[in-house]
Amino acid sequence: MEAFVDIDGVTLKYRGASGDIVALQDATLKVQRGEFVAVVGPSGCGKSTLMRLVTGLHKPTAGTIAIDGKEVKGPVKMAGMAFQNANMLPWRKVIDNVLLPLEIVEPYRSQFRSRKAEFRAKAEQLLATVGLAGFGDRYPWELSGGMQQRVSLCRSLIHEPALLMLDEPFAALDAFTREELWCVLRDLWQRLGFTVILVTHDLREAAFLADKIYVMSARPGHIVQIKSVPFARPRDLQVTYEKDFGDIVMELRMKIAQVRQS
Amino acid sequence: MNPRTLEKLSPWIFTIAIFLIWELACIVFKVNTSVLQPPSAAFAAMFKLWKVFLYHSWVTLWVTMVGFALAVGFGIILGLVVGWSRAIYRGLYPVMIGFNTIPKVAIVPLLILWFGIGEVPAIVTAFLISFFPIVVNIATGLATTEPELEDVLRALGAGKLDIMLKVGIPRALPYFFGSLKIAITLAFVGTVVSETLGANAGLGYLIALEGASFRMANVYAALLLLAFEGVLMYAVFAGIEQHFTKWAFRSQMSAAG
Numbered sequence: 117m118e119a120f121v122d123i124d125g126v127t128l129k130y131r132g133a134s135g136d137i138v139a140l141q142d143a144t145l146k147v148q149r150g151e152f153v154a155v156v157g158p159s160g161c162g163k164s165t166l167m168r169l170v171t172g173l174h175k176p177t178a179g180t181i182a183i184d185g186k187e188v189k190g191p192v193k194m195a196g197m198a199f200q201n202a203n204m205l206p207w208r209k210v211i212d213n214v215l216l217p218l219e220i221v222e223p224y225r226s227q228f229r230s231r232k233a234e235f236r237a238k239a240e241q242l243l244a245t246v247g248l249a250g251f252g253d254r255y256p257w258e259l260s261g262g263m264q265q266r267v268s269l270c271r272s273l274i275h276e277p278a279l280l281m282l283d284e285p286f287a288a289l290d291a292f293t294r295e296e297l298w299c300v301l302r303d304l305w306q307r308l309g310f311t312v313i314l315v316t317h318d319l320r321e322a323a324f325l326a327d328k329i330y331v332m333s334a335r336p337g338h339i340v341q342i343k344s345v346p347f348a349r350p351r352d353l354q355v356t357y358e359k360d361f362g363d364i365v366m367e368l369r370m371k372i373a374q375v376r377q378s
Numbered sequence: 379m380n381p382r383t384l385e386k387l388s389p390w391i392f393t394i395a396i397f398l399i400w401e402l403a404c405i406v407f408k409v410n411t412s413v414l415q416p417p418s419a420a421f422a423a424m425f426k427l428w429k430v431f432l433y434h435s436w437v438t439l440w441v442t443m444v445g446f447a448l449a450v451g452f453g454i455i456l457g458l459v460v461g462w463s464r465a466i467y468r469g470l471y472p473v474m475i476g477f478n479t480i481p482k483v484a485i486v487p488l489l490i491l492w493f494g495i496g497e498v499p500a501i502v503t504a505f506l507i508s509f510f511p512i513v514v515n516i517a518t519g520l521a522t523t524e525p526e527l528e529d530v531l532r533a534l535g536a537g538k539l540d541i542m543l544k545v546g547i548p549r550a551l552p553y554f555f556g557s558l559k560i561a562i563t564l565a566f567v568g569t570v571v572s573e574t575l576g577a578n579a580g581l582g583y584l585i586a587l588e589g590a591s592f593r594m595a596n597v598y599a600a601l602l603l604l605a606f607e608g609v610l611m612y613a614v615f616a617g618i619e620q621h622f623t624k625w626a627f628r629s630q631m632s633a634a635g
Contacts, residue, residue: 171533193535203527207548207625219544220534255625275534 445504457516519550
């Protein structure tokens, strides 16, 4: 079966202050449609570069990236993205922040005026599913960090992207809020069935959410291990306290410690 | 008195206190009036010749506002152009800084030569002195767009114009309104410099004329009126800023808290 996201032997070099820097070396990832993939690794391993490559913001130096059988040559226009920073537009109400992608991406863009009421209803509904019913008319500064990150998730999903790219989206949150948002993301994913590539440092996060975990080494970043996570879906937070879960996290931990050393 | 009313009254209290100290200092130290006039003499002159002062104040005000309006228009256009492309930014910056370093007082004689004595050199001077902060602030606002936000939009297929309209320009608005407060006071400086060197009307002209005749009370009256106009216009633009960019003040407050 052909992979939905097919990253094949991708290398990215760029010119740094002291010669060429290899950010990514011969990386190969195959992500099936609807799969939840996590990429973990020490900092500076080119995880974020991978995000920019998949969304078409960067061209690989070598290798190819294809989504849904089509090679990525420019901005993919069909991915949702969320980052560690919620990146809200402070002059817009929450609902208008969520609606932003619809003002950009076709076919919504040309219908934005005529179907505005419908889009707003959709955004309100999406906000409700992340526990923010009735918050649409607030401004971002009235929301806590965790709430802003929920809004950011809604914004990345409003245009029903087939692919969601997450770059450490929960890294800046406290432990309790983070676990809460794991469940929010889990439920959204299970309901909507999009494909996810989640870049994270947090091994528990990766093991709890993902079907498959790719472990990357530090510069030049390449994939050193692929680990399938066998736990049944839907997963409860309880699973994170089981021994098998601990074993997986421990195994990943050892692998990363090993690649950091070398 | 509760702290809020005190905060509201404090600009008035301070202003009145400064005038009182000034007045008292003149009396207590028996300052020669050719060295320093007491404020009472300046106010008395203002009332005695109110028609003259009103006329010249009006000329300075409209001349400044015309020059300032030109600066805003030109500043917005140039700011957007400079903020649009890094190449233009890098290319124009040294030129603009060089130009801004030249004291405008040095250009006024040229302007008088070109446009003759009158309002035009004053308008041009006000314009030249006040557009720079507007350009720099708009360009800065545009240049500091969060790269991640740009990524989000670009990955969705947004063009440069989309990013500018949806993010860059709204983001630059607080910078723009902030710069207006600086620019308006500079515009007054420009007008008065030019009026002092070559004009038939305006507070600058009046200051030069009355100063040459040693009617110092009139000079002080003109200076006070000039200061008043500056404060007034500053307050107007501070109000406009508050109105249009409330979100910037609030979000900063929440970021701090």
